[in-house]
Amino acid sequence: xxxxxxxxxxxxxxxxxxSARLIxxxxxxxxxxxxxxxxxxxxxxAALEQWPASGVPEKPGGWLMxxxxxxxxxxxxxxKTLERKYEELGRDxxxxxxxxxxxxxxDEDFGDDLLGLMFMACHPVLSKDARVALTLRVLxxxxxxxxxxxxxxxxxxxxxxxxxxKRTLTEAHVRFEVPDGAERVARLASVFDVIYxxxxxxxxxTAGEDWVRPALCEEAIRLGRIxxxxxxxxxxxxxxxxxxxxHASRLRARVGPSGEPVLLLDQDRARWxxxxxxxxxxxxxxxxxxGGAMGPYALQAAIAACHARAATAAETDWPRxxxxxxxxxxxxxxPVVELNRAVAVGMAFGPAAGLDLVDxxxxxxxxxxxxxxxxxxxxxxxxxxxxxxxxxxxERAASLTQNVRERELLQRRAAECAAEKIAG
Amino acid sequence: xxxxxxxxxxxRSGAAxxxxxxxxAEYEKFNGELxxxxxxxAAGRLSPSAVGKRVRFDGKKRTVIDxxxxxxxxxxxxxxxxxxxxxDEAIEWLxxxxxxxxxxxxxxxxxxxxx
Numbered sequence: 001x002x003x004x005x006x007x008x009x010x011x012x013x014x015x016x017x018x019s020a021r022l023i024x025x026x027x028x029x030x031x032x033x034x035x036x037x038x039x040x041x042x043x044x045x046a047a048l049e050q051w052p053a054s055g056v057p058e059k060p061g062g063w064l065m066x067x068x069x070x071x072x073x074x075x076x077x078x079x080k081t082l083e084r085k086y087e088e089l090g091r092d093x094x095x096x097x098x099x100x101x102x103x104x105x106x107d108e109d110f111g112d113d114l115l116g117l118m119f120m121a122c123h124p125v126l127s128k129d130a131r132v133a134l135t136l137r138v139l140x141x142x143x144x145x146x147x148x149x150x151x152x153x154x155x156x157x158x159x160x161x162x163x164x165x166k167r168t169l170t171e172a173h174v175r176f177e178v179p180d181g182a183e184r185v186a187r188l189a190s191v192f193d194v195i196y197x198x199x200x201x202x203x204x205x206t207a208g209e210d211w212v213r214p215a216l217c218e219e220a221i222r223l224g225r226i227x228x229x230x231x232x233x234x235x236x237x238x239x240x241x242x243x244x245x246x247h248a249s250r251l252r253a254r255v256g257p258s259g260e261p262v263l264l265l266d267q268d269r270a271r272w273x274x275x276x277x278x279x280x281x282x283x284x285x286x287x288x289x290x291g292g293a294m295g296p297y298a299l300q301a302a303i304a305a306c307h308a309r310a311a312t313a314a315e316t317d318w319p320r321x322x323x324x325x326x327x328x329x330x331x332x333x334x335p336v337v338e339l340n341r342a343v344a345v346g347m348a349f350g351p352a353a354g355l356d357l358v359d360x361x362x363x364x365x366x367x368x369x370x371x372x373x374x375x376x377x378x379x380x381x382x383x384x385x386x387x388x389x390x391x392x393x394x395e396r397a398a399s400l401t402q403n404v405r406e407r408e409l410l411q412r413r414a415a416e417c418a419a420e421k422i423a424g
Numbered sequence: 425x426x427x428x429x430x431x432x433x434x435x436r437s438g439a440a441x442x443x444x445x446x447x448x449a450e451y452e453k454f455n456g457e458l459x460x461x462x463x464x465x466a467a468g469r470l471s472p473s474a475v476g477k478r479v480r481f482d483g484k485k486r487t488v489i490d491x492x493x494x495x496x497x498x499x500x501x502x503x504x505x506x507x508x509x510x511x512d513e514a515i516e517w518l519x520x521x522x523x524x525x526x527x528x529x530x531x532x533x534x535x536x537x538x539x
Contacts (some may be wrong), residue, residue, distance in 0.1 A: 013512035017461065111460075222507065225462030252535075275466060275505070 007052040015044055018061040019141040024113035025065060028176050029072055033120060033138055034166035039075065043068040114139075115230045116178045122191045125172045130165035131194045132201075137162055139226075140219050150216050151201065188231060192240050192297060195223050199244050203251070204403075217248050228283070238287035239298025245280035246304040249273040261409050265313040277308045296332040299324055318348035335364045336372075343376055351383040371400035375410060382417055391417035426465065426507055426533040427514045433501040433526035450522035458506070463517060466505040473499050497527070505533070 019040060026036035043064045057063040121134040136142045136150070148158035179187060202216025224241045231237050253271040256262050284305055287298045294302065303324045310316040325341035338361055346354020358377050367373045378393030394414035398407045443451070458464045470476075476491040493499060508514045514530050521528070 009512045010516060013510060013516040016509055016513050017516055218507065218509075222462040226460065229460045229462075279465070 007056070008048065010056055011044070011047050011051055014047075014056070014060045014064075016141045018064055019044075020117065020139045021114055022061070022064055022068060023138050024117035026068055026072060027117055027120065028113050029069070030076065031176055032166070032170055033117070033134070034170065035075065037138060037166075039068045039071050040064070042071050111230050112178050114226070116176045118191045118227065118230075119178065119187045120169065120174060120176055122187070122194045123169060123172075123174050124190055125174060126165050126168055128194075128197060130161055130168070131190070132197055133158060133161050134165045135194050135223070136198065136219065139223060142219070150213060188234060188237070191227060192236060195220050195227065196240060196244070196297070198223070199247070203247055214248075214251055217244070217251060220244060221248060233290065235287040235290040235292055236295040236297050238283045238290070239295055239301050242280045242283035242287060242301035243297050243304055245276045245283060246301060246308050249276035249280065249308065259405060261405055263409075264307060265316075269311065269313075272308075281305055281308065293331075294327070296328060299328045299331065303328070316347070318344055322348050335361055335367050336370070339367070339370075339373060339376055346380050346383075351380045355380040355384065369400055371397045371406070371410070373397075374400070378413065378417070382413075382420070387417045387421040391421070425509070425511075425535070426505060427511070428531045428533055429504040429506060429514070429518060430500045430529040430531070431502040431504075431523075431526060432498060432529060433523075447522070454520065454522050457520075458504075458517065463506050463508060464504060465507050467503065469502040470500060501526075
């Protein structure tokens with residue numbers, strides 16, 4: 001009985017390790033993520049039936065791939081219309097059946113397959129939500145339940161989202177490919193964005209009870225590290241990994257004893273994860289050494305590194321941060337970048353200078369419901385001694401955020417302003 | 425989760441028995457797989473315990489003890505820090521390592537303590 005459940009746990013772990021490249025290899029074969037996933041799952045079921053009795057094979061990944069390929073050949077045989085594919089597959093299956101190819105099946109370089117699968121799951125034809133869900137499912141090896149939990153949506157909605165995403169890819173005839181040149185750069189950028197979206201949902205949960213969901217951050221960093229090995233000459237991939245690692249180094253410090261958020265400048269830096277900081281700084285260096293102009297992720301990583309390099313909040317190099325935000329604002333202009341730049345300006349050149357910049361953003365339509373605009377404005381007003389106005393801004397910010405923990409923090413700051421007003 | 429993998433290979437490491445080129449190639453290949461899978465956070469091999477030191481604490485007293493240390497089987501020859509999703513995943517990875525002797529220990533790094 002115990003041996004049986006041990007085998008099941010081992011199989012689950014093997015699935016986590018192997019599923020992405022299994023699905024990637026099969027997608028290249030059959031052309032569709034949906035069909036590839038089913039074939040991989042069938043192979044998993046076969047493993048669950050056979051391994052508890054026979055023991056786990058020496059090369060479990062190769063076993064799963066060979067089993068799935070046999071089933072793929074059956075599937076394609078049934079789809080008589082795919083004649084060309086059938087011939088290709090027939091050859092491959094024969095090789096596997098020779099028995100000589102089983103080792104090669106696992107030793108083979110799956111790099112391009114994984115990249116092809118990433119490109120497909122992050123294809124621009126899909127909505128952002130769909131890209132995120134499909135990436136976690138087929139590349140992260142997460143179950144639909146786990147993804148649903150991560151994004152606080154019902155399992156049935158997440159299942160539907162994934163089914164619809166696969167259908168969209170099929171209907172749009174999205175091919176399994178690893179393009180070159182400008183197309184490759186554009187497709188990589190889409191993958192970067194999806195990975196960073198996953199990271200951010202874990203790092204600054206937009207909704208719900210928890211301020212952070214570290215499991216999503218870990219998943220995103222892992223995908224980033226895998227991608228960095230697949231496209232090592234791409235500076236931005238190292239910028240992305242650096243950004244995530246430096247941010248993640250603060251995960252533990254940015255949550256207080258009762259789960260409340262602790263803002264960056266108030267964090268106990270001894271609680272930062274210095275190993276991740278060192279890794280992040282090394283990744284940033286790698287991005288810089290590859291040369292060329294810094295991309296938006298490398299620039300954001302360089303900004304995050306300004307905090308990481310400062311032993312205390314007071315030692316932060318704010319003028320350098322302003323310069324980096326200037327570069328970022330030029331490269332990837334957005335009201336959110338402008339807002340962050342205003343914060344840096346406020347720290348480098350005084351709150352009045354920061355407030356001037358923030359005030360130019362107040363009418364910005366895309367920031368209308370963005371809680372950090374009034375939060376930043378409140379902070380600057382408070383520093384200027386305008387506690388009444390500051391309180392109103394913090395209250396507005398609290399009413400805008402969907403995150404319970406963040407709302408409590410903002411309400412507390414509003415209350416502090418009210419107290420300052422009385423004291424003053 | 426993060427796990428520390430301790431290679432308790434005794435004194436086989438270091439100057440006494442340098443690894444063969446084939447052994448090294450096998451190891452490099454395995455380590456490469458781990459890196460490509462985004463698992464490795466840090467790794468290192470340790471020098472023989474002959475050049476190691478121990479510091480023993482007894483109240484206010486500190487005693488420095490020179491290596492080599494006697495308990496050969498317990499001696500750590502190298503370490504890995506891995507980022508994995510479960511202890512089972514760590515076990516599955518470790519089983520694939522190209523070693524023919526020694527005991528390897530996997531310990532979870534507590535999330536709530538220092539890194």
